[in-house]
Amino acid sequence: MNVVNEKCEVIRNERVSSDGHILVLNSRDISRQTLPGQFVEIGCYGEDMILRRPFSVFDVSSESLSLFIKIVGKGTKWLSELNSGSIVDLIGPLGNGFTVSSKSRSLLIGGGCGIASLNLLSRKLFDSDSNSDTIFGFSKPEEIPQEIIEGFQKRANRVLVTVDKGPYPFIGNVVDRLKEIDRENYDRFYCCGPTRMLKALEPFLCKREVEVSLEARMACGIGVCYGCTISTKHGSKRVCLDGPVFKMEEVEWNEM
Amino acid sequence: MKCNLRTDLGRIGILRNPIIISSGTFGLSKPYFDLLESEYVGAVVTKTITLNPKEGNAQPRILEGPSSMINSIGLENPGVLSFIEEYKDGYGKLEIPVIISISGNSVSEFVEIADRLNDIDGATAIELNLSCPNVDSEGLSFGSSPERIGNVVSECSKTSKYPLIAKLSPFQSIDASFARSAEMAGASAISLINTVPAMKIDINRFRSALGALSGGMSGPAIRPIALKMVYEISRDIDLPIIGMGGISNGEDAVEFIMAGATAISIGTMNMIDPSIPKSITKFFENFMQVHSLLDTAEIAQRFIQRNS
Numbered sequence: 001m002n003v004v005n006e007k008c009e010v011i012r013n014e015r016v017s018s019d020g021h022i023l024v025l026n027s028r029d030i031s032r033q034t035l036p037g038q039f040v041e042i043g044c045y046g047e048d049m050i051l052r053r054p055f056s057v058f059d060v061s062s063e064s065l066s067l068f069i070k071i072v073g074k075g076t077k078w079l080s081e082l083n084s085g086s087i088v089d090l091i092g093p094l095g096n097g098f099t100v101s102s103k104s105r106s107l108l109i110g111g112g113c114g115i116a117s118l119n120l121l122s123r124k125l126f127d128s129d130s131n132s133d134t135i136f137g138f139s140k141p142e143e144i145p146q147e148i149i150e151g152f153q154k155r156a157n158r159v160l161v162t163v164d165k166g167p168y169p170f171i172g173n174v175v176d177r178l179k180e181i182d183r184e185n186y187d188r189f190y191c192c193g194p195t196r197m198l199k200a201l202e203p204f205l206c207k208r209e210v211e212v213s214l215e216a217r218m219a220c221g222i223g224v225c226y227g228c229t230i231s232t233k234h235g236s237k238r239v240c241l242d243g244p245v246f247k248m249e250e251v252e253w254n255e256m
Numbered sequence: 257m258k259c260n261l262r263t264d265l266g267r268i269g270i271l272r273n274p275i276i277i278s279s280g281t282f283g284l285s286k287p288y289f290d291l292l293e294s295e296y297v298g299a300v301v302t303k304t305i306t307l308n309p310k311e312g313n314a315q316p317r318i319l320e321g322p323s324s325m326i327n328s329i330g331l332e333n334p335g336v337l338s339f340i341e342e343y344k345d346g347y348g349k350l351e352i353p354v355i356i357s358i359s360g361n362s363v364s365e366f367v368e369i370a371d372r373l374n375d376i377d378g379a380t381a382i383e384l385n386l387s388c389p390n391v392d393s394e395g396l397s398f399g400s401s402p403e404r405i406g407n408v409v410s411e412c413s414k415t416s417k418y419p420l421i422a423k424l425s426p427f428q429s430i431d432a433s434f435a436r437s438a439e440m441a442g443a444s445a446i447s448l449i450n451t452v453p454a455m456k457i458d459i460n461r462f463r464s465a466l467g468a469l470s471g472g473m474s475g476p477a478i479r480p481i482a483l484k485m486v487y488e489i490s491r492d493i494d495l496p497i498i499g500m501g502g503i504s505n506g507e508d509a510v511e512f513i514m515a516g517a518t519a520i521s522i523g524t525m526n527m528i529d530p531s532i533p534k535s536i537t538k539f540f541e542n543f544m545q546v547h548s549l550l551d552t553a554e555i556a557q558r559f560i561q562r563n564s
Contacts, residue, residue, distance in 0.1 A: 002290045003286070003287040003290040003291060004290070004291075005291055005529075005531065043528070043529075047322075048322040048323040048477075049320065050320065050323060050324070050325065050475050050476065050524070050525070050528060051318075051320045051325060051528060052528055091287075091291065094287055216315075217315070217316045217317070217318050217319075218318065219318045219325060219327065219524075219527055220281075220288075220527035220528070221287075222283075222285060222287035222288045222291065222527070222530070223283055223285025223286070223287055223288055224281060224282065224283035224285060224288050224527055225280065225281060225283075225318070225327070225329065225527055226303075226312060226317070226329050226332045227317045227318035227327060227329060228315075228317075228318075229312065229315075229317075229332065230315075236311065236312070236332065240287075241285050241287070
């Protein structure tokens with residue numbers, strides 16, 4: 001697998017929630033190589049921005065690659081306003097990705113834009129005859145990307161959604177929903193979301209087979225600058241190069 | 257007409273082209289190498305190596321500002337002994353000249369690192385990162401006076417088998433006194449400018465937006481300032497100057513050569529697009545052809561002719 005720089009045309013830019021967009025890009029070189037949990041670095045050339053932005057790959061086909069963009073700042077705002085036909089500059093695929101095992105029973109836990117890498121993962125698990133259930137947490141009901149959740153429902157036995165603040169049938173965080181579930185039903189757990197969420201999950205999932213995908217601020221995304229390092233049981237690691245997926249037990253959560 | 261990009265850095269030697277990759281923005285990771293087209297690179301500078309391993313600063317280490325970036329990596333590195341151990345199978349295998357960047361908390365630390373690096377064969381030069389904010393026994397920050405810079409350079413040149421490059425911070429580039437002091441003490445070239453000390457405050461949390469209190473600013477925003485410093489200092493000293501600060505493309509690179517740099521170095525923008533050396537090379541070739549220039553030295557000469 002080689003990391004490549006690909007100029008991609010925007011095929012579609014679709015708003016899927018109050019602050020979420022799905023950006024579908026024309027891609028062959030990157031899309032055909034991408035594994036679940038891997039990410040791309042996308043150039044944002046609006047105004048005075050210089051750094052690329054890292055995004056987990058949401059979905060791929062042989063001719064396209066899509067990203068879930070949650071608007072949080074200038075770069076994501078710029079991306080959310082791209083029209084079809086615009087050209088963007090991508091580097092990828094980057095990072096290690098999740099371990100996909102066939103015929104497993106998995107629980108996927110995501111928060112916010114963590115839904116992106118879990119989407120591609122859930123598709124691959126489904127294709128490998130693995131059962132997966134899902135828990136998603138969002139801050140507010142309007143942030144729930146309903147269509148994407150429906151996609152998960154087609155592939156999973158059970159999809160639980162929770163929001164921090166209602167009105168919604170279930171108010172709470174992903175830990176609250178995890179407590180309702182018999183964890184013994186699963187042999188693998190995959191988590192992706194804000195560090196604070198992953199940290200909160202840790203006491204409930206320790207001693208199990210858990211892979212976490214970490215979010216980090218990055219400058220290069222290609223293992224050069226050491227801007228995204230974290231402490232692990234095996235020393236300092238770069239999220240962009242050694243991750244973004246780590247075994248939960250490997251991460252020094254106290255130092256996160 | 258074939259234009260000549262060969263770059264004469266005096267005692268350091270001749271590079272195949274004037275494009276250098278700055279310290280902290282070059283690495284041996286596979287994704288970077290997949291994207292780098294190394295035949296367009298004149299030399300690379302390693303991450304700064306210190307005597308002992310350094311863990312670096314707390315997160316966050318990176319912030320983006322208008323056309324700029326502030327980093328507070330904190331010189332995370334494995335220390336000189338591990339560096340030497342890994343050199344042979346890493347940097348030593350590159351087909352690009354390697355400049356080793358070092359930093360110390362005291363003159364004796366610089367000298368000890370330089371001494372240990374004599375065990376390495378085949379490197380091109382040592383770059384002294386003199387922007388270290390640490391304070392030594394006399395309570396002054398390292399680069400605070402030209403005499404102290406001269407002291408580090410002269411002690412290291414007594415010890416090291418390699419030619420030395422003094423890398424100056426913007427504060428050491430305000431006038432030529434620091435560069436002149438490094439020249440007198442035996443430096444073979446001057447690099448300028450290092451990142452600009454900078455900070456960003458998270459007003460809602462009443463604390464620094466970086467893990468550390470402050471960091472170093474780089475990127476296109478600092479480029480005109482760096483250019484002026486290269487211009488001024490190159491007029492005052494005879495050593496070759498490696499000019500850097502926000503260079504993003506061929507136009508920027510040519511500007512630095514006109515201002516008096518013998519070679520140019522790309523840092524932040526190289527991390528965003530590792531293929532920049534190729535586009536800069538192509539730009540140089542085209543520019544020199546259009547203006548009937550035979551080598552990069554002629555670019556600078558023509559600028560001087562038109563501005564004297």
